[in-house]
Amino acid sequence: MRSVSLLLSSLPILPFAAGRGISLPARAPAKQDGKAAYASAMRRWGKRDVSSGLWVGNRLGEETLEAQSHENDAFFTVDIEVGTPGQTLPVILDTGSSDTWVYWAMTDFSDLPGDEKPAYYDPYQSSTARQITDAEWDVQYADGSVASGPVALETISLSNLTLTSATLELANTSSILANSTSGILGLARSLRTSVYPHDVPTIKERIAGAGAHFLNIDLRAGSGGSYSLGDLDDSVEGISWSEGGDEHWTVEVNVFYVEKGEGEGGQAVGNGSAAGFVGVVDTGTSLLFVPGLYVTAYWIGVPSARHDPVLDMWIFPCSGAESLPDVVLEIAGTGKGGAFEAVVPGAYLNFGSIEEGWVGGGVGGGGPAEEMCYGGLQSADGIGVDAVLGDVFIKSQFIVLGLEDGKVGLAKKDLEGDATP
């Protein structure tokens, strides 16, 4: 059986909006950039700088990809450049899958709602496009969406990090069609791609091989935030490290608290000992999914929240959005930071109003319609993994993924000024 690729971004009811192009401004040079200092010393002394052969500009640690939020943070895209000359494509950076694919000149767009096609890749306009003629790919994501087609070797640039002859999968068909994104950049921990019959290097392996040690993730509610590739962001303090798991980037959650109001203290759900669960850090998933037991314990404390059997989701009256309690995930960790307390603000657990015209499901309906909102915390039961720490979680923490050592780092960040739904 093929391993599961996680991508649960598509809430079926949320329409996709048209995307906007975004640029990739440079981050200010880090104060201590050992690798760049080393490279410049090598140049100075006339030695060949082999460490940065794939980098334009030789400035490891500064490759920032601005993230663009779409549809109330349902998904985040970054712009990549594909081919020569570069064709700019907005793609979802997905830490829960390993296939990197884009729409292309032969994609069947007939199922796309609206008139405007997303930006797509045209190999006939690129001097570096090559096809692996005997290979195909075919991926199925955890939410049931699928994509498949031929496989190319092509130049892919992430900010100034340029990968030559990288594996680029081309989508002949895809059930993810949306006009604001052109594909997916898969950066799972060690999951293989779906390309067959050959095993091809993943983009994550190529990025690590080019000398980028870390992917720093700083997604922001409403505004998008950023990803950066290279060294550790040295402005971040108190990182707590986890070993990181196997195919996916995982952490162990030991305790799950629902915060009560001011001064009332938190209430731990479950037994807080070895009865923890494993969560996958997945930027390709919008919501926070944890075992159903914890989800029920959270929502029964929210007045008039209920599990809607038609949507198969927890929903709650939007009028209560401002008083949603915070949740705290206590995550096992080592290093300076030790165990890590990840607080997800209650405001992040409001995933926005259910569209007009929705009549509700279940028995007992029929009263004057109260505006209901989607919960940002939902049950992971049946997904195939214990828990998926999606964008709802990721937006509220600073996260760093070790591209070489496979570790997951977590640190607190200031959320002041970030939007709430």
Ligand SMILES: *[C@@H]1O[C@H](CO)[C@@H](O)[C@H](O)[C@H]1NC(C)=O
């Ligand atoms: C990328 O390289 C160009 C040209 O060398 C430079 O102007 C720009 O600042 C660099 N951007 C980043 C993000 O390093």
Ligand SMILES: *[C@@H]1O[C@H](CO)[C@@H](O)[C@H](O)[C@H]1NC(C)=O
């Ligand atoms: C993009 O798709 C949405 C539906 O998903 C549609 O309402 C919108 O009109 C489309 N935008 C364009 C520019 O075609």
Ligand SMILES: *[C@@H]1O[C@H](CO)[C@@H](O)[C@H](O)[C@H]1NC(C)=O
């Ligand atoms: C993809 O589409 C092209 C053009 O229609 C076709 O030639 C090719 O066989 C298809 N490849 C796969 C793997 O479906």
Ligand SMILES: *[C@@H]1O[C@H](CO)[C@@H](O)[C@H](O)[C@H]1NC(C)=O
């Ligand atoms: C608490 O955790 C222990 C160790 O995993 C387990 O054996 C026990 O069944 C759990 N108790 C409850 C009430 O969940």
